[in-house]
Amino acid sequence: MADIRIDAVRKSFGALEALKEVSLDVREAEFVALLGPSGCGKTTLLRIVAGLETQSGGRVLIGGRDVSALPPRARGLAMVFQNYAVFPHLTVADNIGFGLQMTRAPADRIRRQVERAAALMHIEALLTRYSAQLSGGQRQRVAVARALAVEPAVLLMDEPLSNLDALLRLEMRAELKSVLAAAGTTTLYVTHDQTEAMGLADRIAVMHEGRIVQIAPPVEVYRHPRTVFVGGFVGSPPMNFLRLAVTGGAVQLGTLALPAPAGRDGAVMLGIRPEDLALVGPEDGFGFRVQVAEPLGPHILATGEAAGQMMRVAIPPDHPVRAGESLHLRPDPARITWMDPDSGRALGAS
């Protein structure tokens, strides 16, 4: 067990600045997800922590030890790769035992730990097989077992579930969470899938254009996005943003007047999740004109227009909605996030 400290790490590829002074502390036994769209620098950051990429500046500390200049093998970590990277010429057992073999551990200890890791991932029956004889899901299990077998201080995972089909991904996600929680391994997990990050992580670090824009527990990231980008990227469907004018300390959303955040003039951006809008009577809400209604099961997703701006609303499934209909909605005042329309940052947040 060890903590990870990423201290002002920069990385540039020629003129391209992939990482701009990124700092992040992962506490002991904590699971942190690096979440962001492709090209945001999350994989580069993970690879710098692993030692597979050299930073242009800054330091990486693992368990208080500066590992910035050490090769990957000297950093005391294990990694699960996106394409599994199961060695094709070794059996499953040899793959899982590879890391221990390299430390010249005694044979009976290797065997014991291989069996334990295989049991954790439910692949005991596959130990004598080769990679080519395994399915994608089984390969991923081998890759995770190989990482767990060395009992690493730190575990790095690079989009480990992205090559699995949807159902398998759901199953592996739950399994990973319970196995890693039981092992208490400090984990840094890269993903572009916000559901995965929300489901697995203790804290999510949302990355955008080479920076960490918010780091917080999943629910906080979801409820109180620090920027318009975070609100749009986390959550499916994304958060609604409406640009509104402030007049006399209030904003007018259709026929509904809402108190504006204190001390604002000009314009603000109102951020509200689709499920935080309630259906109300005509005098209590603002008008919303439905353009498309998609019955999704748990709710009906209605896409339409309010105050001349695009908006999505999650409507209870027992309330029939058709395209062309007009509804009246009222936002839950506690769930509104006010943003600065120019900087795209949340008001009141530092």
Add this chain to the structure above:
Amino acid sequence: MTGRRALYVAGVVVVCAWTVVPIYLLALGALGGSKTVYAWPKPFLPVGFAAENFTAFLHIAGIWPAMLRSVEVALMCMAFSIALGAPAGYALARYAFRGATVYRLVILLTRAFPVGILALPLAVSYVRLGLYDTPLGVALIHTALAMPFAVLISASLFLGIPRELEEAAWVFGCSGAGAFRRIVLPLALPGIAAAAIFAFVISWNEVFAATVLTVRNKTLTAYLLSVLSESPLQTQLAGGLLLILPSVFFIFLVRRYLFAMWGIASR
């Protein structure tokens, strides 16, 4: 059959005829003996079987030492090509360096100069270096001829081995050299063996440089060139057939990797 398809089939037939017909005539004359060689029109199958062609060929004075020398030269060529070509191929496959594309083309350029042009200056420098008329000297020029293929074949091999496998090895405790030895090499070995065999075949078949750069210590092909003209036609044909057998056999063994060199997926 559409026009394009007809053109395609015609092309295949021409290419096959180009290589198969001479080999067929060669085999026909070698197996059939004098009766077949001078018969006209040619029979489709040899008339009788003339083993004496082969025994006559194998009894030509000096043929065994020449064959041994050929093997020696080919083995050296094989070792040099792999020792130099495989690392070059690895560098081409794994590192993005300035001029990699140019380098790739320049490698092929060594094949663009006919040995005939190089022969005289080469012979002069070989005399000066003491390499003239030695197996090592011939092996070196053969290495130069085989190297482009060794480099390109091994580059395509290493490209086929995912980078992630090496990175996983590094993370799980290997040094750079250790990861190469434990992961990359075992995976590339069949292909490297194929590149080696190909280098062997190139050296085995090469005749011009071997003729120009040697006097007494000739390789089999060069030796036969000077000796066979005095033998009857059917013995020459028998010699020719024996000579191409190893090449045909080996090339057949490694064909998959030769396709890979040109980027044709064959798996």
